Amino acid sequence: MAAATSHNAIVSTQSHRWDGKSSRLDKGRANVRLVSVGSCCSGNRKLGLVCASGSQSSVIDPVHLPSNGKGAHSPKKSSESSLILIRHGESMWNEKNLFTGCVDVPLTPKGVEEAIEAGKRICNIPIDVIFTSAMIRSQMTAMLAMMQHRRKKVPIITHKESEQAQSWSQIYSEDTKEQSIPVITAWQLNERMYGELQGLNKQETADRFGKEQVHEWRRSYDTPPPNGESLEMCADRAVSYFKDQVVPHLTAGKHVMVAAHANSLRSIIMHLDKLTSQEVISLELSTGIPMLYIFKEGEFIRRGSPVGPSEASVYAYTRNLATYRDTLDSMVQ
Numbered sequence: 001m002a003a004a005t006s007h008n009a010i011v012s013t014q015s016h017r018w019d020g021k022s023s024r025l026d027k028g029r030a031n032v033r034l035v036s037v038g039s040c041c042s043g044n045r046k047l048g049l050v051c052a053s054g055s056q057s058s059v060i061d062p063v064h065l066p067s068n069g070k071g072a073h074s075p076k077k078s079s080e081s082s083l084i085l086i087r088h089g090e091s092m093w094n095e096k097n098l099f100t101g102c103v104d105v106p107l108t109p110k111g112v113e114e115a116i117e118a119g120k121r122i123c124n125i126p127i128d129v130i131f132t133s134a135m136i137r138s139q140m141t142a143m144l145a146m147m148q149h150r151r152k153k154v155p156i157i158t159h160k161e162s163e164q165a166q167s168w169s170q171i172y173s174e175d176t177k178e179q180s181i182p183v184i185t186a187w188q189l190n191e192r193m194y195g196e197l198q199g200l201n202k203q204e205t206a207d208r209f210g211k212e213q214v215h216e217w218r219r220s221y222d223t224p225p226p227n228g229e230s231l232e233m234c235a236d237r238a239v240s241y242f243k244d245q246v247v248p249h250l251t252a253g254k255h256v257m258v259a260a261h262a263n264s265l266r267s268i269i270m271h272l273d274k275l276t277s278q279e280v281i282s283l284e285l286s287t288g289i290p291m292l293y294i295f296k297e298g299e300f301i302r303r304g305s306p307v308g309p310s311e312a313s314v315y316a317y318t319r320n321l322a323t324y325r326d327t328l329d330s331m332v333q
């Protein structure tokens, strides 16, 4: 049994900032240590979560690994699914510090790099279906991130905007389909519509209307910007879509990635983490930082921001995801 080595992954219950450095697990669980708990049969180390009290928590039950597309067996329904949420990389209007909202602008070169780096962080996590908003910055982020994925499946944007679009974009090979990941675009996941602030410079707007007023427009739950959407109004569409269209895939054992926007994701995280309208004010999402949840028995468990492959021995994931990674390793050999 390999000696246990511990990697302190201390997560704060205070921070609501998703900057990849700190995150908030379940309320009240302040410190979580990741330890390697010894070698499994294939010599790979398994990981467990040891709560601050030092008592070994039970490692989440193994998920039945998805078939590698070659085996005859169809994978049993998974006991858990992973959900990755990611805000798009830096956009050209983020760079200019302009309110963007529903204006459809592309990424900057920095945003492209952020998307590629995000892909490296999630390259070992299974993904069966991808959701993006209807905006290019979220779609670019998803596609660039998937270029890094080790499973090498091809993400394909599905077209159902008309019968002809659906008919003309059909794939006539089951094997090719098996090697593809459907990407579903949805306007409901678009960024909150910022109304008459769209295109205005954020600093100039604060100078003109006052810092407090602009902070209320940007971060409060129920105060909309002039002729725009409040976070509550954004949640009405984004969270409803998440419940109706994303959760059924997770319930079926599919692993999902959602690439969207600062506020459409804030509304979803508010729902997942059961944040109050006061708590959500301090929730900030950095561009291009993936956030990992585990969906199990109808509940969402926040797991923090995945570490990059450079820290190969430490996976802030469940044992199932570490096992999936081992499968990817064996597929390469």
Ligand SMILES: O=C(O)[C@H](O)COP(=O)(O)O
Pocket: 098, 099, 100, 101, 102, 191, 194, 218, 261, 262, 263
């Ligand atoms: O729409 C925008 O301007 C950004 O995507 C998010 O803006 P915010 O951080 O001001 O909400």
